[in-house]
Amino acid sequence: MPVLAASGVRKRFGEVVALAGAEFSLGAGEVHALIGANGCGKSTLCKVIAGATAADAGEIRIDGETVRFTGPQDAVASGIGVFYQELSLIARMSVAENIFLGREPLRRDFVDRPRLHAATAAALASFSAALADAIDPEAQVADLTADQRQIVELLKVLTAEPRILILDEATAALDRDQVQTVFRCIRELKARGRSIIFISHRMEEVFDIADRITVMRNGVTVLSTPTAETTREAVVTAMVGAAATARTAHARHRPGEEVALLAEGLAASRLAGVSFVLHRGEILGFGGLHGQGQSEILRALFGMLPMRAGRVSIGGRPYQPKRPLVAMRRSLSYLSGDRSRNGVLAIRPIFENLVLSLLVRDRRLVVARARLERLVAPIVARLKLKFSSYDAPVTELSGGNQQKVVIGRSLAIAPAIMLLDDPTKGIDMQAKEDLYATMDELCAQGMSILLYSSDDMELLNVADRILVFNAGQVVAELAGENRTEYALYHAAYATGGALADA
Amino acid sequence: MQSLVTLLKRPLAVALLAILVLLAAGELLSPGFASWRQIVSMVTIAGLLGVVAAGQNLVILSGHEGIDLSVGGIVSFGAFLAGNLMQQTDARILPAVLAVMVITFAIGLANGLGVTVLRVPPLVMTLGMFGVVKGGLVLLTRGIPSGRAAPLLQAAVIRPLLLGLPGIVFIWAALGLALTLMLRRTTFGLSLYAIGTNERTAAVAGVPVLRTRALAFGLSGLLAGLTGILLLGYTGNVFIGAGDGYALPSVIAVVIGGTSLAGGAGSYVGTMAGAVFLVVLQSILTTLSIPEFGRQVIYGLTLLALMLIYGRQRRLRG
C-alpha cells in the first residue's frame, strides 16, 4: 500500500488553474521525484499535501486512510515534513531557534537552551565538511548566505524526522559537495523506511537519487515510472509535451559594429571587475551558474545597486547609473522574471501598469489618456496582448500575459538598450516564443539587449554572444561556432567545487 | 441581480447604504433628524473631518504602513496660527492662510523625511511629532487660547450659500474633486498608488518612491492645517486640543471608504462617504439622548461590525 496517495486533486487561484486532477502515489522507503516545467502544478500539489493550501477537489490518503487537513499543523502531526522553496525561516531568529521551531527541547516544560544549542551544533556537524564557514548556532538567519540558509531549512526539516519528506528545490543554491551531503541524508532516511518526494529541475540529481519519477504538465500527471525504466529524453518530452521542436534560428539582422554600451571594470556587490562591449542590434547573453553576479550587473547598470567601481558609457557618452529614473532617461530599460518583486502592480488597471514608466520618465504632470493610449497601442499589438479593457485590473490576465504587460511597460519608453534579468522564469512555452520573436524584431530595428538567463538552452539559442560568469568575473566569451552546451558548462564549472562536466 | 450584488460589495456603496439606513433610523426614532437643516449641519461637520481625512487618505495610500497620528495636533496648531495672524482682520486672511499652509506642509514634510530618510515607522514618527506639535502649541499660546477668526472667513465657512449649504460644503466638494482628479489623472497620483501597491515594482518602473511618500505626508500636514483654518472659521476662536479628536476618526473614515490600510487601493470619494457616515452615527447617538457611555459603546460596536465588511485580512491558508 502506498504511504501517500493523491488522486483527482484540483485547485484554481482565481482565473489560473493550478491543478486539474493531479495523481501521485508514494511508496514506503521510496525516493520519488516530482518534476515538470514551471507552472505545471508540482509546488501546488505539495502545498496541498502539506496542508498549506486547501484543494478544491480530490483526495489525499495516508496509509490508505483519507485525511482532511485544516492546516499545516495537521500535516505535521501526520508526520509530513516540508522543505519550502521560498524557505520558512524567521530571519531575526537564530539558527538554533529556527531549526527546532515548535519542537524546542524541554526540561520540565521550559525550553532547554543548552540542549537546543547542542542539538543544533550536532545537526550542523553533519554539514560542516561541506561548508566554507561553519555556521554558528546562535547566528541570526538574516546574516547567513543563501546556501547556508538553505542548509538550515534542510536541517529544520530533517531533524523533525518526518515519515514523509517533501523537498521542493532543496538543492537550488547548493554546490556539489553540499548536494552529496544532502543525498547522504536522504539515503539514510530511506534506509529507515521514510519516504521522500524530491522536486528538482536538475535532471542529473533526479536520475541520481530518485527511485521513481512522476512528471506533471499543466496541472495533471502525465508520466509515472521507475527511474531505471526511463530516459532523460522521455522525461523531457513528457515535461514539454510534443517533441521539443528544434528551435529555428530566427532570421535576424547581423549585429552592427557600432558600440551601444561599453563597460569597464564594473564592480558592484559580489562582482569583481567586469568589462564588456555591447554592439547595436546585438543580444549579449550572460551565462554560467546562477548567482555569479549576472543579475547584479544588470541591476547595477539600471541604478538599483550601487556601483563600487568602473566606468560605463552609452553611445560614447559617460553614464552614471544613480537610480532607475536616470537609467530610463539614458534609454535603458530593465525587466526581471522575478514577478513578485519586479512585476505588475497587481490591483491596478492594465492601463496604469503600461504607462507608469513613461509618465515618470517624461516628468508628465497630467495623465493625457488619449495620447497615451495611442502611444501604447502599437506595443500592445506587437506583444499580442489581449484584454477586455484598459481599465480592467491586471490580475484578470494569465501569468504569461501579465509578464507581457511588464514587457510593455519597459517597451513604452522606447529604450535603446534592454536589460533582461531572467525574463522567462516561470512563463509558458508560447509566451517564451513570443518574447524571443519580439526580441529578434527589436534587435533588427537597432535595439541592443543584455540578457541573463538561468536556462542555458535559451541562452544558447537566442544570444549572439555569451559571456560566461564565474565568481563575479567573466571567464569566457562564446561566439559563433563556440556557442555549445559543452563550452558553456566547461567555462561555468571550471573553478570551484561545482557539478561535473556534462 | 448579479450586478447588484457586485455593486454592493464596493465599499462606497456599502458606506452610502449605511448612511441612508442611519438617516432612516434616525428619522424614525427622532422625527426631524433627517430634515434638510439637520443634514446640512451634519455635512458641515463631516466636511471638517473630511478634509483631515483627505490627508490621511494620501498617507495610507502610500503604503509602508502609512498613518498620520499627528494630524490632530496640526489641526489645533493651524487654527491657532491662523487666528493669531488674522486677528479679526479680513485683509489678513490670505497671508494667514498661506502662512499656515506653508508651515503645516513643512511639519508634514518633517514627518515624511523621518519616515523615508530615517526609516522610522510612520506610527512612531507621527506619534512623536504629535507630542512635539502639541508642545509647540503650548509654548506659543502659553496655555491660553487666543486668536480670532476674521469675519469674512467665518462667513465663508458657515453662512449658507446655496440651498442652505454653507461655504465649507462647497470648499469640501471642490477639494474632493481636485483630489480625485489628482489621484486618477496625475503622475503623482499614479505614483502614489504604485508605491502603495508594490514598492519594489514601482522603484523598478522608475517611480521616485521616497520623494512621493514624503510628499504624501507633507500634503497630509497641509490638509490638516487647512482643516484648522476651517475649524477656526466654524467656531470663531479655538482652544488648545480642539483638533485632538480628529486623528483616529480620520483613519476610520478612510478605512470605511474602502482604502486598504495596506495601501495601494481606494479613493477619496469613499473617504468622504466614510466621514459623513461617522458624523451621522455620532449625531444619531447624541439625538437619542443615550448617555455618554452608551454612545461610546454603540460607536465602538458599530465600528467592529463594519470591520466584518471592510477590515478582514487575508487568510493564511491559500
Next chain:
Amino acid sequence: MPDTARPARPRRGRLLTQRHPYLLTILVFVLLCGINTALQPTFLLPSVAVSNLSSFLPMTLVAIGQTYVILGADIDLSIGTIVSLVNVIAATIIDSMGGSPLSIVLGLTAGLAAGLLAGLLNGVCVALLRFQPIVTTFATGVVFAGLALWVLPQAGGQVPPAFYEAYAGGVLGIPTVVWVLLGGIGFGLLVRRLRFYHALRATGGNIQAAYQTGLPVARVRITAYVIAGFFAAVAGLVLVGETASGDPLVGASLTMSSICAVVLGGTALSGCVGSFAGSILGAFVLGLINNVIFFAQMPFEWQGLVQGLIILAALSGGVMMARGRADRT
C-alpha cells in the same frame, strides 16, 4: 535570485545589540539617573526611588503587556482603556460592598477577569476574525471606555484604608510596588523560556513561515492579547491602591505611553525583535524624562515641547536599535 555573500559570523558588537536590543536603553537610563540626581539630590534615596517607582508602575506594567502584542507584530490601542475599566470595576465592587475583605477579594478577581476577557475579545477579533489590529483595538478601546463610564460615570468611590495602606506599605520590608514590579519581571523571565515565546516571535517575524511550520499562530496571537489584558488589569488594580478610588479616565494616556516605552526599549513594531526588559527600561526612561523636565524647572510653557522633542529623538533612536538587516526570507 540568491543573495550576495554575507559573513556567517556577524561582528561581535552587532550580535550583542541584536540579542539584547535594550543595551542602549540601559545607557540612556543610567544617564537620566545621573541627570535626575544632579537636579534632585534626593533622587537616590530609597523612599524617593520607591515614590518614583510608584508613579511609573502603571505605565511599566502596561508597557510589559504591550510588548507581547507587538512582538507578535500586532498592536493594542485599547490597553489604556482596559486599565480604566478594571480600575472602576474593582473600585466599585469594593466600595459598594462596604470595603470588607470579601469585597476586596471579589473586586480584585472581577477586575482581573475583566482584563482577561477584554484581552480575549481583542485577540479573537484580530486573530480569528482577522480584523485589522489598529482600527479594531481602537474600536474595542472605545467600547471599554464606554463600559468604564457606565460602571462609574465620575471619579469617586472609596476604598478602605487597609487596602491603600497595604499598597503603600510593604511585605517583608520590601514595598508592595517593588513586589509588583518583581512579579512582572518574574513573569517575563518565565514566559521567555516557554515554547510559546518562540512561537510568538516567529509569528511576529514571518507569520506565513510560522504557519507553514505548523505553529498555532492564531492561538499565539490571542494569548499575547490576553497577556496584555492581564497586565492592564494589574495596572488598573495598582491604581486603585494608588489613588484609593476609581476613575473611568485613569488609563487614557497609558496607551500611547506604552507604545513609546516599548519602542524606547528597542522592540520593533514589526515584530519578533525586542524584550519585556527593554520595555521596563523604556517606561522608566519615559518617566525619568518627565522628572527631569519637572525638576529642571523649565518654564511651564516650554515643558511640553522639550518633552516632545526628547521623546521623538528617543523614539527614532529606539527604532534604529531595533533595526537589523531587512528580512530576507
